[in-house]
Amino acid sequence: MSQPVLLHDLLAPHISSDKIAIINGDRRITYREMGDLVARYAGALVAEGLERRDRVAIFLPRGIEESVAIFAVSRASGVFVPVNPLLRGQQISHIVSDCGARFVITSKVSGDMIAECLADIDDVTVLFVEDICEANPLTVPSHNIGEDLAAILYTSGSTGKPKGVMLSHRNLLAGTRIVRTYLGITGEDRILSILPFSFDYGLNQLLTSVEQAATIVILTFRFGDDITRALRDHQITGLAGVPTVWAILTKTSPLLSKTELPHLRYITNSGGSVPTSTVTALRKLLPQTQVFLMYGLTEAFRSTFLPPEELDRRPTSIGKAIPECEVFIVTPSGQRAAPGEPGILVHRGPTVSLGYWNRPEDTAKVLKPHPFHDAEIGGEIVCYSGDLAVQDDEGFFSFIGRNDAMIKSSGYRISPSEVEEAVMATGHFRQVAVIGLPDELAGQKVHALAVAGGDDVDVTTVLRSVAASLASYMVPRVIEVVDELPVTPNGKIDYQRLVKERVAS
Incomplete structure (x- = not known):
């Protein structure tokens, strides 16, 4: 089997399989059906005039249609821009306008709102999933290569409106490969998705699941017990969350303490630090489950993770660098920090993004030449996180705080x-x-x-x-x-x- 080069290559080996790819409420879709829909969505985009590297905003509830649209835009040689469905009119308008989207994929339920958002934006074609699922499948191959732009994920900074982080196909594939490696994800896994695909952390769950032909279960929840029921009923093996999720589960889900979850192999955290008391509660409630504490930022995807076996020794640590990457700390004077000396955490590796869309000055503040490489032999670009951290004598990092007001x-x-x-x-x-x-x-x-x-x-x-x-x-x-x-x-x-x-x- 050839190695994937483009995002949609992750799906290609599985399009003849009748294994369940996605479960979304009462709906299920196999990998064969997903492959067919991806080809039809891509065919509709090309028929409407999509050209290589055109941006396609996707405004859909997290579910089967959004998952298909993400792979279809890649298949059609476009750039997908997932829009969080929680966003409102002006915010949606900003993203569509800022990235110069030529197309918006949405549903007819959201048609009136999207029309209002696009009222002052010219040359945008709206495609409804209800229509494009009947289009003729695209048969010609993509013309992109791995270095091409695959996605723009919008993320807020400390000032101004959200900026679009540019991710190449190689960025996304590297993130998929790396996370799958240290979490040990296989085709036997059943992954519960509760995070938006406009969030790199949530998107990675979809990509790792498809790469391994696992099953992803998409859940929109209101209460902690909703998550617990999904974990139990779908025999979930992996769950990713942010600190709020773990607080909800440990404090407002009475069902969790009464439910055995022998299939839940791992849980992962990113998006902020988890209080030690919450980690302790999770481990008591889920004694057979491995807990991975991670640190990352959209501009470089994931930077570190703490192996579960280190939790007792280092409950406040964010761990060491993820595979294939290097993480180090730079002092305010520009020197490599000694153990115990705080400074800015810097990320080096294949997940470093392409920068911010149409914002070269902002990009230059985050993506900089490697500070310790010899300029005469050629350096490389690294990502300055803007976060203060410290490293101990054994190489484990601890997060101190943000270096900005975000x-x-x-x-x-x-x-x-x-x-x-x-x-x-x-x-x-x-x-x-x-x-x-x-x-x-x-x-x-x-x-x-x-x-x-x-x-x-x-x-x-x-x-x-x-x-x-x-x-x-x-x-x-x-x-x-x-x-x-x-x-x-x-x-x-x-x-x-x-x-x-x-x-x-």
Whole structure:
């Protein structure tokens, strides 16, 4: 069997198999059926005029259709741009406009909303999955190579609107191969998917499952017991989550303590650190399950993981570099950090992304020449995470904190300025500052401080208005009305002081 070069090559060896590929509620699809649909979706895109490297935004609920669309865009030589279905109008418009998408794949249920989002954007063709599943299958091969752009995943930074992280086919295949290796994923696995495919962590579950011809079970849950039932009923062997998921399972899922899950081989965490008390509770509730604590960022995918056997010795560590990659720490002076010396965590390897779409200046801040390679023999590009970490004498890393103001809540990266803009747009405030405060369930919660612009403000009404323009995970838990916001000597809002005061109170 030839090695995969393009994303859709992961599916190719299995398209004659009648094994179940995806379970989504009461629906099931085999690898044979998935291969047929991928060819039909790809055929519809090419028939509508898709050309090599055209961007295709995918706005669909996480499920069979979104999974098929991801592989179909690759098959048609396009670039897929998954849009989180929790996003609202302006956010969807920003992504479609920013990446210059020529096509949007959606469902007729979302047709009116998408039409409204695209009202001010020219030259975008909307394709409905209800129609394209009947198109003629594409038969010609893709013209892309592994170095070509495969996907753009939008992620928020500390300032401004979300930026699109560019991932090549080789990036995605490397991430698939690496994670499958250290988790030992095989075709016998049944993977429970609860994370969005617009999140690199969630997308990787789909890709590793398809690569190995495993079965992925897609679940949208409301309560912790929903997850527990799915784990039990589908005999799930692997589950990936963010800290919020583990808090929900250990604190609000009474069924978990009463349910035996002998098939659950492993669980993995990324998207933020898990409190030691939560890890302890998980291990007590799931004594036969391996717990993998991981660290990563979209710009370099996954950087480290802690082997389960090290949990007792290093409960707060993020582990060592993933296979095929190197991770090291650079001090503020640009030197390689000694053990115990904090600095910025830097990632080197095949999962380092291509940078940010149409943002060369932002890209240059994150992707830089290797600081310790001899320039005369040619260096290479590495990824500066912006996260502070420290390494011990045995080479294990520990996360210290973010080196910027970005908020990380429930596994999502949230730009404070984007939330501030939405709160200010209500017209009730003169000044707004948004910060992240510690939260047991979400890791951080979004907290807004605002200076009123006039008469008394009905904060409840304001929050409703903000909720209409932002995804639910971005809406502040509280809008705290204050007389003034503290500033630094340079006249900027003193965010660090705001956080310290509220954490201390």
